[in-house]
Amino acid sequence: MPAKNEAVIRVFTKEDDKLARFMVSKSNFQMLAVANFKIYTHPVMIAIWLGLSSIMIQYLQWWPASKYGWLEFLKPLPSMAAVAVPLMFAVDWFNRPEFEEHTKKVLRRNDLKDIQKHYNADPASGFFILELGETFIGLIAIDASQPTRKPAKGETRPPKTAIIRHFHVEEAYQKVNIQGDLLKCAVDHAFTKDPKLQRIEAADSPLAAYLRPCLREAGFELDHHTTTIGMLRWKLGARVLERKRWEEKAKEEPTVLI
Template sequence: MTESDARIRLYEPSDDKLVKFNIGKASMEGLTVANRSTFFHPFTFSVWVALACIMIQYLNWWPKPEYGFLGYLQPLPAFACWGAVILYLADWFNRADFEDASLDLLRRPDVADIATYYRRSPSSGLFVLEYAGKFVGLIAIDASKNSQSQDTLMDKGKLSSSLKSKHTIPQGTSSVATIRHFYIEEPYRKAGIQEDLLAHAVQHAFKADKAVKEIKVTTNSLILYVQKCVRDAGFALEKPVGKFGIYGWKSDLFVLRRTQWEKEGAAS
């Protein structure tokens, strides 16, 4: 990708529908990975084979060499039947966690009024990445006084109330900035363009206001490109923050401190 083709710009009001759609899309992306990981988990795979073998034994569908090549295909319907059932159950059990997370994100004050929310601190911003005029990805960094808040518009907290009244919106910069959204379209991930987008957001947060001392981001073990990107950018694992899904995939909190960022910048 050449610099003339790719650009990172601030969010504009005309991006509203596109940005909200991709925030929801990013949240649901893990469901496909979770279902695939569930199906190929050793325990699930063992259950699938065992149930298929029981069905084959009960119906006497073992291969029959006397029928030639087609005789060896006789057990396949049993594997296909139980495979479909297991895929359905995996999606049924996993989906609730991802749908709840997606709805929670879309109800948050920063998504309800993106332009107003990310103007509250000079270190905040929602950036859109484009390539040849086409949307590629986005990143949102929140350095406001409420950067650590998890309130949603369903809550009756002070943050939600303040955003409804533009006269009482809390201004200022927190010592801790939070990356709330980070997404890159799948075809562009192999190029590593997510690294440039993350570096841009980090530089913006630290340089716009010296009050920001550290940046935090929560990732999960299913979206590997994000987790690898934040690790490569110098973020260090601070602590696990939860588990989700059938097999308890982890969500981890990573942090990048200003001192470390400045040290690596000086070294490079």
């Protein structure tokens, strides 16, 4: 058993099933909170809030009068708060259905029907848990199973690709960049276990910005955008790491295997 202050990356077990599903759901739903906050702090939203607050203050004649002392300057605050609450509610009401649907799609994927069976089916696949003692820190799932559909006549077979289906680190540990160690473990595992694997694909999102630096550092490059989401239509995309690039970096850093 690892020491209480020792961080360990281990393979998923049946006992982790409920925790893994909860964290996968949480990681996707966290994007809603980030999206809402980005809109709350957007200059246009702040301007709308201040404008509507000013109208309400003017209507109620709640502008402060200095002759009554400094407490008078607190007089407009109830109006500003009263305007902020419905604006925040409206933003969440607009964003929530799309993020809920996105989360449901993730939870309905085949890999979550039987996590252990799915990620043990291919040697290059793996579902890894990062813990500090008995405290959960993060997870990463890399899926190397290939589509069963055969390419049509004349169609070129695409390079063998593994996909990082899930990648999450708890907020308290994101600033120490421990997500980089988790990513390296999964990438090294996949490329080492399957010499025919040519590339690894990972999701890219401005709403999970803490993952971008470690993906870039590992050699992942933006390949294409997949869709847009939220009120401001943030672009979701895919980053790709080619085997050649991984081999170059592997010469500089030791390979991490479980």
